[in-house]
Amino acid sequence: MASINAPNAPALVPDTRTRILDLAESLLLARGFNAFSYQHIARELNIKPAAIHYHYPSKDDLGTAIVSRQLRRLRKWRDLPRVTDLRPNQQLEALFAVYDTHLKQNIRVCLFGALAADFQTLPAPMQQELRTFNRELTEWVAEVLAAGRATQTIRFVGSPAAKSAQLLTTLAGALQAARVHDETPFQLIVGQLRLELFPA
Amino acid sequence: MASINAPNAPALVPDTRTRILDLAESLLLARGFNAFSYQHIARELNIKPAAIHYHYPSKDDLGTAIVSRQLRRLRKWRDLPRVTDLRPNQQLEALFAVYDTHLKQNIRVCLFGALAADFQTLPAPMQQELRTFNRELTEWVAEVLAAGRATQTIRFVGSPAAKSAQLLTTLAGALQAARVHDETPFQLIVGQLRLELFPA
DNA sequence: GAACTTACTTACTAGTTAGTAAGTAAAATA
DNA sequence: TATTTTACTTACTAACTAGTAAGTAAGTTC
Numbered sequence: 518m519a520s521i522n523a524p525n526a527p528a529l530v531p532d533t534r535t536r537i538l539d540l541a542e543s544l545l546l547a548r549g550f551n552a553f554s555y556q557h558i559a560r561e562l563n564i565k566p567a568a569i570h571y572h573y574p575s576k577d578d579l580g581t582a583i584v585s586r587q588l589r590r591l592r593k594w595r596d597l598p599r600v601t602d603l604r605p606n607q608q609l610e611a612l613f614a615v616y617d618t619h620l621k622q623n624i625r626v627c628l629f630g631a632l633a634a635d636f637q638t639l640p641a642p643m644q645q646e647l648r649t650f651n652r653e654l655t656e657w658v659a660e661v662l663a664a665g666r667a668t669q670t671i672r673f674v675g676s677p678a679a680k681s682a683q684l685l686t687t688l689a690g691a692l693q694a695a696r697v698h699d700e701t702p703f704q705l706i707v708g709q710l711r712l713e714l715f716p717a
Numbered sequence: 718m719a720s721i722n723a724p725n726a727p728a729l730v731p732d733t734r735t736r737i738l739d740l741a742e743s744l745l746l747a748r749g750f751n752a753f754s755y756q757h758i759a760r761e762l763n764i765k766p767a768a769i770h771y772h773y774p775s776k777d778d779l780g781t782a783i784v785s786r787q788l789r790r791l792r793k794w795r796d797l798p799r800v801t802d803l804r805p806n807q808q809l810e811a812l813f814a815v816y817d818t819h820l821k822q823n824i825r826v827c828l829f830g831a832l833a834a835d836f837q838t839l840p841a842p843m844q845q846e847l848r849t850f851n852r853e854l855t856e857w858v859a860e861v862l863a864a865g866r867a868t869q870t871i872r873f874v875g876s877p878a879a880k881s882a883q884l885l886t887t888l889a890g891a892l893q894a895a896r897v898h899d900e901t902p903f904q905l906i907v908g909q910l911r912l913e914l915f916p917a
Numbered sequence: 918g919a920a921c922t923t924a925c926t927t928a929c930t931a932g933t934t935a936g937t938a939a940g941t942a943a944a945a946t947a
Numbered sequence: 948t949a950t951t952t953t954a955c956t957t958a959c960t961a962a963c964t965a966g967t968a969a970g971t972a973a974g975t976t977c
Contacts, residue, residue: 533924533925534924547837548751548835548837548838549749549751549834549835549838551748551749551751551752552751552835552838554963554964554965555964555965555966556963556964556965564925564926565925565926565927566964566965566966567925567926567927567928567966567967567968568924568925568926570965570966570967571923571924571925572924574966575965575966576964576965576966626833626834629893629897630833630834630890630893631834632834632897633826633830633834633893633894633896633897634749634826634830634831634832634833634834634835634893634896635748635749635752635834635835636893636896636897637747637748637896638748638749638752644897647897648897648898651894651897651898652898674912674913675908675909675912675913678905679905679906679908679909680909682894682902682905682906682909683887683891683905683906683909683910685890686886686887686890686891686893686894686902686906687883687886687887687890689890689893690830690885690886690887690889690890690893691883691886693829693830693833693834693836693886693889693890694833694851694882694886696833696834696836696837697829697832697833697836697844697847697848697851698848698851698852702882702886705878705879705882705883706879706882706883706886708875708879709875709879709880709882709883710883712874712875713874713875713913733954733955734954754933754934754935755934755935755936756933756934756935764955764956765955765956765957766934766935766936767936767937767938767955767956767957767958768954768955768956770935770936770937771953771954771955772954774936775935775936776934776935776936
């Protein structure tokens with residue numbers, strides 16, 4: 518299979534398989550799992566719905582592929598030198614920046630926030646991957662919080678695990694609030710988080 | 718129309734119109750707006766789908782009726798003597814108790830949390846009612862927080878408006894986390910909120 | 918150059934969706 | 948008692964849903 522793209526490099530012109538996954542992810546975040554269809558994707562990409570079934574036999578497969586890729590991305594990002602080298606408070610700021618990017622890209626919701634409401638209607642493998650995604654993210658943030666408190670760059674009471682769970686659900690909720698209203702509540706909430714977490 | 722129910726009293730045997738609304742609300746909270754249908758309701762209530770169209774001509778009408786009723790309930794609850802008579806910290810505990818009830822009833826998500834993800838796919842009147850619902854709730858909590866700080870029964874930094882927005886999105890997110898995992902994260906998060914808000 | 922694989926399209930199925938129109942039986946009203 | 952209203956059911960439509968099977972054209976491998 519000839520490709521104009523360099524191997525192991527981000528494709529300049531993504532293949533159909535990737536374009537389907539990209540668009541499905543964007544539709545999933547924009548509308549939820551139950552409000553997008555193979556037809557939506559096919560129309561936008563100028564292919565036939567059956568072509569999507571060729572790459573992702575069932576919608577379950579497609580949905581699971583989206584969450585699995587996000588999980589891979591999370592692990593990759595978390596272990597990036599430019600992230601691991603940061604001090605804990607900067608790591609938290611880097612996390613805030615990710616959510617801010619979501620906001621700015623008009624996605625306005627994170628994976629967790631997009632799937633939590635429909636959770637009971639999701640195929641089991643998707644549920645499992647989302648649980649893993651959220652668990653790993655929460656554990657990472659708990660470690661960052663603990664390290665931050667130890668070095669006095671982050672301030673909070675209670676256990677790192679509880680604070681981590683609270684922080685992440687707040688961020689997910691803040692994006693949802695931005696979707697329902699506008700940017701204002703998100704900025705208000707993240708500002709409040711910074712005020713509480715970072716000693717003046 | 719004869720009724721076995723006393724007028725202006727909660728119906729012992731709710732009429733079809735109310736039973737539709739009750740079930741639709743429960744399905745909406747359990748599965749999201751796009752994952753329940755008139756057929757689901759009809760089957761469960763042993764009526765025909767067209768009977769639902771008689772009471773709620775379109776799904777938009779049904780969805781809007783759900784949110785409108787929740788908005789009426791919020792206003793009623795907020796103005797209840799047994800709520801207005803409480804001290805601010807107790808009012809906040811009363812709010813926590815409402816979310817705890819959601820959790821215990823296996824609903825595990827509040828109205829905002831159920832609709833935020835699908836927001837862009839909702840009919841405009843539903844969007845408007847949900848915005849009003851969230852705005853009024855946020856304003857009420859902001860007042861409670863301000864009063865609580867003034868009487869030194871609630872502790873927080875920053876503006877009541879920011880803290881209110883943060884608190885409510887955290888609660889909504891906590892219920893979503895309970896849905897994805899189990900009760901544990903909810904209890905962890907609410908425990909953390911109490912620890913931060915209520916002086917020892 | 919023959920055989921095989923990849924990446925689709927065309928054509929279809931069976932089920933579900935919201936929604937409509939017409940009919941009906943019982944209850945309320947005049 | 949006659950008329951109207953309420954609360955449905957039956958029967959239908961048009962559109963959409965995920966998913967399948969068979970065909971095809973181009974590229975790859977032997």
